[in-house]
Amino acid sequence: MRGRFGPERGRRLRAALRDPGRAWYITRQTDTYWHLVRDLGAGEYLDWDFSIPAGMPGGYPCPQLVYSRIGVAMATTDEDQVSPYTGSWVTSFVSPTSGYGSRSTTGSISTTSLSLVDGKLTAASVGRRMTIAGAGVGGADLDTNIVAFGGPNTCTVSPAASTQVSGAQVTFWPSHRWSSTAGSTVTWTSPSGTTDVGIVTVLLTNGGLAKVSVDGDATRATLLPTAQQVVDAGTYAASILTTNGGTLQPSDRVLSCYLNGSNYAESKLIATGLTSGVHTVTVTATGYAPVVAGSANRTYVTGFAASQPGLVTPATPGALILTTSRALTQQSALEAVYWWVPPGHPTGDFAGRLHGNEIQLSLTFALDGTPTTIPVGGVVTVPSGSRMVITQVTELRHPHVNAGATKIADVTIVYTLDGEGMTVDTTCTSLITAQLVSGYAAMLPLDSHYDRYTSSALRGPVTSASGDGSQKGAARAWLGALWTSGDRYAMSMELLYPGESTNWWQRSAPGHLFCQDREPSGGTRINKIYASRIGSPATAEPITPGVVLKGGAIYRFKRIAGGAEQALAGI
CATH class of the missing domain: 2.60.120 (Jelly Rolls)
Structure with a gap:
């Protein structure tokens, strides 16, 4: 394979991993939980959680990309419709929470009397939590519970509606x-x-x-x-x-x-x-x-699910993505992030994304340039040839700057979902004088069964399976890829600004672009591609007010029916 690395090899990798033209689906489970779902073909989908991680340091709510999975879209039957239960079973209920499945329908309500259109209520529905769009005070959504069963289409709820609505979206949250x-x-x-x-x-x-x-x-x-x-x-x-x-x-x-x-x-x-x-x-x-x-x-x-391939998509009411392969099970950031050391503090800290210390100011969605609202329980389809742009504006704080009360940077992150894949474009404008002792322009974390790595600067793939924290394939590359040696999935990360976002590799040694074979955390190991801007405190980068840090990448996902190793190892 000598002579095929560098720009030419990067182009070959990009061509092998491109899968243009497929649809995206944006579904919303709760006020703070979305799914970004990519059609991979053959009835399979890649599902990224776009949500506020639990226990986020600093306590600043800011949705971000965390867990992901590959699966099949299936229409669900929730627990009310399951019978019989024999033996000792205890019913328990958990309020709507991140990732919890739901069933949506339409109905009309006046005070405590709710009428539905789908005829699925049973006596077991009593106690079920639901959200009724527009039925709260001033037309806000109403979070309420079924307290009495009146028939397949009628029930009594409490607390009561403050606004009478007809044909409203009703989202049922399951019990178990x-x-x-x-x-x-x-x-x-x-x-x-x-x-x-x-x-x-x-x-x-x-x-x-x-x-x-x-x-x-x-x-x-x-x-x-x-x-x-x-x-x-x-x-x-x-x-x-x-x-x-x-x-x-x-x-x-x-x-x-x-x-x-x-x-x-x-x-x-x-x-x-x-x-x-x-x-x-x-x-x-x-x-x-x-x-x-x-x-x-x-x-x-909680419930069961059924489908026929190709007849159910993420836009089908009540659909869930049922997992066939995990892509990422451990929280780990994709977006650019930096370690800030303010004057007078010897160590500093990461600020932003999963590291916390970040406050969201706005989050907007636009489909082909038209502002779009996604209600709880709703779904928006981004068809082939269209583009969804998600713009998130935040500000960074720092625990060592005025005890976290003063912002240190303004951040804008633009997520673009289109036929090419997912683009994450980050702009961070410093408001303080500091040293950056570590920082990454982009990252791609995947589960450990994505065990083969290569980049545009390597002569061939390397295996990442030791779990020892080592850096695999470190090189000055603009595109890196991970795939499953024993399966059919591959993902790549192509830098948006290869020179600017890495500061032309001046301070990134020894890492550059590499795959870290991460040690197990909580029993889970991952492989993660890093695009390093600052490699260590020895190569710290001075930052002053007004300095703009650009980061980001195009992420491509591919289902390769004949097997990823067979298609990619020889490029």
């Missing part, structure tokens, strides 16, 4: 049920014409293991692990298997609801390619807890 009793089951029957089935569940530190059957076959939920696999992984004890006196066959497919953290809306595709028709899914609590001190054994069920 849990059981820790071995043998308890929940059974769900899909609509006719179903070929894919999935489940919406809850992952918590008190979660345990369930067996999942499709049409009575405990081996048919092939997108879930087997009982043998969770034993081999060390998550559950070998004693759960029938060969060791347990109740699970090694080939049984299982759902683990355990997570060292919390996720109240984990959507899992469990089986695809089924014969078109009606299918039955049965989830059975096993009573088994993971081999983690202090853990419990709960099986959680």
Whole structure:
């Protein structure tokens, strides 16, 4: 491959990873939670969370790109429609929260009487939380609860509406049920014409293991692990298997609801390619807890999902993206960020994005130049040939400058979603004198199964699988790419301002553009491409008021049907 690196190799990589012309979908789950969804073709979508991360340092709310996944769009059936539950199941409810699935419909309300159009209410709907657009004081959205069931289309709510509305958007927020009793089951029957089935569940530190059957076959939920696999992984004890006196066959497919953290809306595709028709899914609590001190054994069920490939998109009412492959499970920034050391403070700190110390002043959406509002529960389609521009204006603070009470910089971030991919363009204008001792013009964090990396400046790919924090493939490059050696997905990052944003690599040594093979954090490891502007305190960059720092990149995503390694390793 000698002689094919540099500008020519970068062009080859760009051509291989371009997938122009596909649609985007912008969905909004709550007031502070959006999804930026890219059509990858073949019924699959890349879904980025654009939200305020929990526990953000500094406490300044500022939506940003965090987790992402690749999955299939499926129309959901929420928990009201699931029956029967047998054994001991407890209903629990969590207020609308980041990532929580929802069902939307339309209805009319006057004080406490609500009428709906879709006929899906049941006695189990009592207690469900909902948001009714325009029914609050002064026409604000009303957050309320169902307190009495009146029929498939009618119910009583509390608190009451302050504004009478007709044909309003009504968003239902789901509850979940849990059981820790071995043998308890929940059974769900899909609509006719179903070929894919999935489940919406809850992952918590008190979660345990369930067996999942499709049409009575405990081996048919092939997108879930087997009982043998969770034993081999060390998550559950070998004693759960029938060969060791347990109740699970090694080939049984299982759902683990355990997570060292919390996720109240984990959507899992469990089986695809089924014969078109009606299918039955049965989830059975096993009573088994993971081999983690202090853990419990709960099986959680929020709802189920079904679809036919190509007939459901993210714009379909009630649709969720059910995960087939994780792209990023650990919070990590994409946007430009810098480490500021103000005068009189020896260490300094990062300011902005996931590091906190940032206040959002405005967030606007424009589709082909026309201002666009996305209501909670709503979705906007960006068709092929169109462009969505999201403009975020913020200000940076610093914990060592007037105890965080004084802004140190003005920031504008422009996200552009079009047929080329996603462009993130950051402008940061300093308002203080300081030293920057670290800083990155752009970043691309992906899960560790994106284990092959190359750039426009390398002769060939390198493997990033050691988890030792090392820098792989460091070079003065303008384009870097990561892909899955054993799968079909690839993503790249092309710098918008290769010279200006890196300060022409004057202070970036030894890193330049590189992939860091990150050490595990909370049990999760990632591979992350960095475009370094300042490499270390030894190469600190002095900053004065009025200095403008430009950063950003074009991010491209590609589903390569024949396999990413086969398509990219030889470029």
